Amino acid sequence: MASYYVNKNAQANGDHEVHESGCSYLPNPENRKDLGYFTNCKDAVTEAKKTYNQANGCYYCSKACHTS
Structure with a gap:
């Protein structure tokens, strides 16, 4: 199991990106x-x-769930 976080700030397209702990981003x-x-x-x-x-x-860290 991994710890996940969501960015409180939206990207330019409106997405809030979900990251796995340890991600460079x-x-x-x-x-x-x-x-x-x-x-x-x-x-x-x-x-x-x-x-x-x-x-x-x-x-980069959750590519299987990256759709846009």
Whole structure:
């Protein structure tokens, strides 16, 4: 299981990116929300969508969940 975070700041396209702990692109602590531990990025993105309607996996650390 890995710890996942969502960026509180939206990207230019409106997506709030979901990152796995240790990602090179993990937002600063003040700009991320802890989503908890998940076995896959799909479940983490689902959790992020409870707060942000438009959430997407990070291209680099959650590529399987990156759709835009």
